Amino acid sequence: MKESLLCCSVCGQPLTFDEKNARCPKGHCFDRAARGGYVHLLRQHRRGSSDPGDSAAMCQARTRFLEGNWYGPLRDTVAKLAADCAPQDILDAGCGEGWYTRAVLDACPDARLAGIDLSRYALRHAGRTCPRGDFAIASLFELPLADASVDLVLHLFAPMCAEEFARVLRPGGTLLTVTPGARHLWGMKEVLYQKPYENPTEIRDLPGLTFEREVCVEDTITLTDPQDIAALYQMTPYAWKTPKEAADRLLHRDALTTPISFQIHLYRKG
Structure with a gap:
C-alpha cells in the first residue's frame, strides 16, 4: 500500500492506494481495479455529461501519433525541465494517456505523481502504462489534492486554472505550462x-504565481503515412470545427510536412 497525493472526494482526507482500491482514513473506498488503474473523484456538480473528457476515438488518435515520437523534442525538454526542479511530489494536470507523464517520472525516479484528467479512456491507458502514478478522473477547477502538497504542476494543452494550481503548490514550487507556438502545425x-491564423503567444499573468522564463521548442516533421496524418488531425481541436471538404483535402494526402512549435512557460509560487 502507498499513500497518495490524491485526497478523498467525500471528506478530503488523503487516500492510500493498493492494487485494487483507494481508501481514506474515514473508510471511504474507491474501486481502482475495475477502472483500469484509476479512481473516480469527480464531484457530481462538476459532471457536465455522463461521459466527460476526450472521446475514445480522440484518445486512440493521440496515442497513435504520440507513440510515433513526433513530439519527442517536446517530451524530452519537459522531462529535463521537470528534473531540474528536483521535485518530490508532482501533479500532472490534464495528463491524458500519460505519454509525457512517463518521461517525467523516468527523469524524476524518486518523485511521487498524481495524474488528473476527465477522460476515462485516457486514464485507462495512463494507468496501464504508468504504474508509478496515481490517476483520477477529476476537475482541474476542483483538484482532489491538499493545499501546498506538490512541488511541480505540469500543465500541457489543458484548461488553465491558476488559482487551483497556486493552491496545491508549495512555496517555491513550479508551474510548467505548454501551449502551441504561433505557427504550430x-x-x-x-x-x-x-x-x-497564428496562435496567440502572450505570456499570461497568473494569480499567485510569478513568471520566471520561457523555453521554445521547434522542429519540422514530415508524415508519410496517411494514418499518421489522420491521427494528428483527429487529436486537434480542428477536427471539431473544420468543414468536411477541407478535412477531406487533408485526409486524402499521402504526405504532410509541417512545423511544430511549443511555448513552455515556467512560473514560481512565492
Missing part, C-alpha cells in the same frame, strides 16, 4: 484553411 493549417 502551420503546414496542416495551410491545407485546411484559405487564410491560416
